[in-house]
Amino acid sequence: MASVIRPTLLRQAFAAPSKRVLSTSTIASSAFKSSTLSSRRPLQSALAQDALPKSARIAAFHGTGSRMILPPLPQRIQGTVNDPASVPDPTPAHGSYHWTFERIVAAGLVPLTIAPFAAGSLNPLTDATLCALVLIHSHIGFESIIIDYVPTHRMPGVRKLFMWGLKLATLLVGVGLYEFETNDVGVTEAVKRIWKA
Amino acid sequence: MFALRNTMRGGAARAVFRSPVAQVAPRRTAATQNMPENAARDILVKQRLNRPVSPHLGIYRPQITWYGSALNRITASILSGGFYIFGFSYLIAPLFGWDLSSQRLAKSFGSLPKPVKVGTKMLLAFPFTYHSLNGVRHLAWDLGYGFSNKAVMQTGWATVAASVASSLGLAFV
Numbered sequence: 001m002a003s004v005i006r007p008t009l010l011r012q013a014f015a016a017p018s019k020r021v022l023s024t025s026t027i028a029s030s031a032f033k034s035s036t037l038s039s040r041r042p043l044q045s046a047l048a049q050d051a052l053p054k055s056a057r058i059a060a061f062h063g064t065g066s067r068m069i070l071p072p073l074p075q076r077i078q079g080t081v082n083d084p085a086s087v088p089d090p091t092p093a094h095g096s097y098h099w100t101f102e103r104i105v106a107a108g109l110v111p112l113t114i115a116p117f118a119a120g121s122l123n124p125l126t127d128a129t130l131c132a133l134v135l136i137h138s139h140i141g142f143e144s145i146i147i148d149y150v151p152t153h154r155m156p157g158v159r160k161l162f163m164w165g166l167k168l169a170t171l172l173v174g175v176g177l178y179e180f181e182t183n184d185v186g187v188t189e190a191v192k193r194i195w196k197a
Numbered sequence: 198m199f200a201l202r203n204t205m206r207g208g209a210a211r212a213v214f215r216s217p218v219a220q221v222a223p224r225r226t227a228a229t230q231n232m233p234e235n236a237a238r239d240i241l242v243k244q245r246l247n248r249p250v251s252p253h254l255g256i257y258r259p260q261i262t263w264y265g266s267a268l269n270r271i272t273a274s275i276l277s278g279g280f281y282i283f284g285f286s287y288l289i290a291p292l293f294g295w296d297l298s299s300q301r302l303a304k305s306f307g308s309l310p311k312p313v314k315v316g317t318k319m320l321l322a323f324p325f326t327y328h329s330l331n332g333v334r335h336l337a338w339d340l341g342y343g344f345s346n347k348a349v350m351q352t353g354w355a356t357v358a359a360s361v362a363s364s365l366g367l368a369f370v
Contacts, residue, residue, distance in 0.1 A: 075245040077238055103339055106332060113329055135284075138277035145270070173281050176288030183298075190299035195318065195370065197307030 073154065105137050116188040127186035131177050139170045261353040262346075269331045272324035279321070315368050322364035330356045330363075 078086075088094070112130040116122050122130060143166060150159045177187075184190060257263065283297075290297045306314065334352055337343050343352055 072246050072248065072250050075242045077241060077245075080234075103336065107336055110333065110336070134277075134280060138273075138280055141270075141273050141277055145274070169281060169285070172288055173284035176284040176286070180284070180287050185299050190302070193299050193303040194306050195367075197303040 076153075078153075102140050105133055105140070109133050109137060116192075121189040121192055122186065124181070124186055127188050128181050131181060131187050132174075135170065135174055135177065139166065142166050142170075261350050261357070265331065265353040265356065269328060269335075272328040272331075275324040276328060318370075319364060319368040322367040323360060326363045326367070327356065327360035330360050 109130070112122075112126065112133065115126065116130075121127070143163070146159065146162045146166065150162050152159050180187070180190075185193070286295070287297050306317075309317075334343070334356055337352075343349065
């Protein structure tokens, strides 16, 4: 709502500059020429005559309107009031190595995804490799979803729970897929079977 | 240190005028007041509660750039979620006596009516094709290609078109 009326407010705030105190208009400059203590009156009346209330003039310069979707969460201040934001440990294992590993897995999935379409299905070893890479890729993806939506500073306990829950899930799914790969025909052949059924 | 500023006016202000200089230029004094760390922190917490809350995604104009990015994560969640559900179900199947062998699954899927089969295939094929093609786009970005706003929008729409077409093709196989 506020965003709809804001341009109008801004235009009105810039309109009629003669009424504004610090503008270079005639009224303001004449008021400043006779700037004794007793001549403060015309200045104040110029302010009072301004068409818009003060709150509206301030609102016109705000970038976003106040749109409350949810109330703010309880605030927590770590350390003392004047502490700077903590900088994470600059270990490459948390940054660039992890990033490179992610890309290697993702890039490795490209030929393994195309191959079954070209060859019909995959041999057991390649199929197992595809399965393992998809599992790792999924694990990394779920991890980044948790990191994005469960921030540590707000919900440290829930974050820990989700991360360990994901580790457990990936482990169990990995065992399940190992069972499937060893007892059944493999993922690509199984998908082909079901797809053409 | 955190302190409350309290400007004094009127009688209190006049009482501190002692030197002739002060009488020439009226002076305001600020009285500070020490308070315990906890009380100061409480004030800060209360002030922070008055800060504006950042608005939800609804305020942004729908654009292929960020809609495509959101769709990338949604399709990924569908694919990986399904993958995890299947892997876990296969692991616990013996406990409940389920038969999740590929033969059995193919048989029960084959017995479904044609529109349901095509619909199910479409629901799985679109996330697969979109996420695969968009993944290639991401890898190109990682190598530094196609970063201009125009290129991102063009490849974004191309990915949507290609994935809809290819998933329709896969669904009717």
